[in-house]
Amino acid sequence: MPEAFLHTLFWSGLTIGFYWLSKQVYRRWPRWWLMPLAVTPLLLLLVVVSLHESYRDYIGGTHWLVLLLGPATVAFAIPIYEQRALIRRYWPILLAGMLAGSLVSILSSWALASLVGLDGVIRLSLLPRSISTPFAMEVSSEIGGIPDLTAVFVVVTGIAGAVMGDLILARFRIASALARGSLFGLGAHGAGTARAHQIGATEGAVAGLVMVLVGLLNVLMAPLVALLR
Amino acid sequence: MFGKKEFAMSVHHRSARFLHHHPVAQVLTVFSFWLIGEALVRVLGNPLPGGIVGLGLLLVLLAMRRISTLSMRRGAGWFLSDMLLFFVPAVLAVLDHPELFGLTGLKILFVILASTALVMLATAFTVDRCWKYLGDRKEREHA
Known part of the structure; x- marks a missing residue:
């Protein structure tokens, strides 16, 4: 009993500590490759591997943190409600963008994965990777993927998307703040939303709203996607 | 003397005022919405996840103005701004x-x-x- 407690204390403390540390570092040097999204898991991997521990040992001590994704989902109600003026005004445009983005995301992931010879659970786990983690893990288990693997792909998408969004904005003419925000919210969930807030207040608000709504849309659509299997 | 209705009102106001000033109580409120969502899912055999049911419930109460964003904004903000911490272990x-x-x-x-x-x-x-x-x-x- 005390051993299990110490185990939880050690791994949870380490996780929270590294997270806090990487947030401080990023605040000081805001480079894309110093994003806490990238640095925190890398630091943890280093420790787990060098102590010759396994994922099972690690997750045994930190699983309670993952459970908090449930209440985090509830918390999304606040930004939805606070952006209700935006929804009322632009809902047809936002809905069109979300449907187009989700469709392209799911179909292109499936097609590209098949093209390079990925199949099975890996291909399924790739499908929901462009939505926010709590929704993505939910969809993943619904359609027969591995939620933890999807979390890995969500992280890679977030890092890549925040960088790629800038490249796309520089190369293509995108006229409306609505489109610029949607691009980040749909393509790169939380990391994209953080980037959109740096570009402009409207872009940030749109990105945050679209990220939540598209997550909900995907959870509701998941039974349909499961048919693809 | 308070009538029954006035008494209920004052309890409501006092609890609302308490919530506006206590972030920890706000976090617990968000958490309890999740628990209610999970319980509903278990009891009703709903195909949706408990978090989504809790989100819907909270959204309905907000829209009906039974609850104010002030009594939850900071608690919700904590869950959302530090969400990375909750999925890092899965990575x-x-x-x-x-x-x-x-x-x-x-x-x-x-x-x-x-x-x-x-x-x-x-x-x-x-x-x-x-x-x-x-x-x-x-x-x-x-x-």
Whole structure:
């Protein structure tokens, strides 16, 4: 009993500590490759591997943190409600963008994965990777993927998307703040939303709203996607 | 003397005022909405996850003005701004998938990069096209 407690204390403390540390570092040097999204898991991997521990040992001590994704989902109600003026005004445009983005995301992931010879659970786990983690893990288990693997792909998408969004904005003419925000919210969930807030207040608000709504849309659509299997 | 109704009102006001000033109580309120959502899912056998049910419930109460965003904004903000902490442990699942560090990993990276670019372009162009279309129509209506 005390051993299990110490185990939880050690791994949870380490996780929270590294997270806090990487947030401080990023605040000081805001480079894309110093994003806490990238640095925190890398630091943890280093420790787990060098102590010759396994994922099972690690997750045994930190699983309670993952459970908090449930209440985090509830918390999304606040930004939805606070952006209700935006929804009322632009809902047809936002809905069109979300449907187009989700469709392209799911179909292109499936097609590209098949093209390079990925199949099975890996291909399924790739499908929901462009939505926010709590929704993505939910969809993943619904359609027969591995939620933890999807979390890995969500992280890679977030890092890549925040960088790629800038490249796309520089190369293509995108006229409306609505489109610029949607691009980040749909393509790169939380990391994209953080980037959109740096570009402009409207872009940030749109990105945050679209990220939540598209997550909900995907959870509701998941039974349909499961048919693809 | 308070009537029954006035008493209920004052309890409501006092609890609302308490919530506005205590972030920890706000966190617990968000948490309890999740528990209610989970309980409903268990009892009713709903196919939706408990978090989503809790979200819907909270949204309905907000829309009916039974609850104010003030009594939850800071608590919700804590869950949302530190969400990374809650899924970082799941990311270490890569340890169980050594194949990700080889050719399979490169293939996956290619799929993610290409697909993300396509998603971003498709979304931005769709939204821009609709925005211009609706904008033009509005201008014509005004003319």
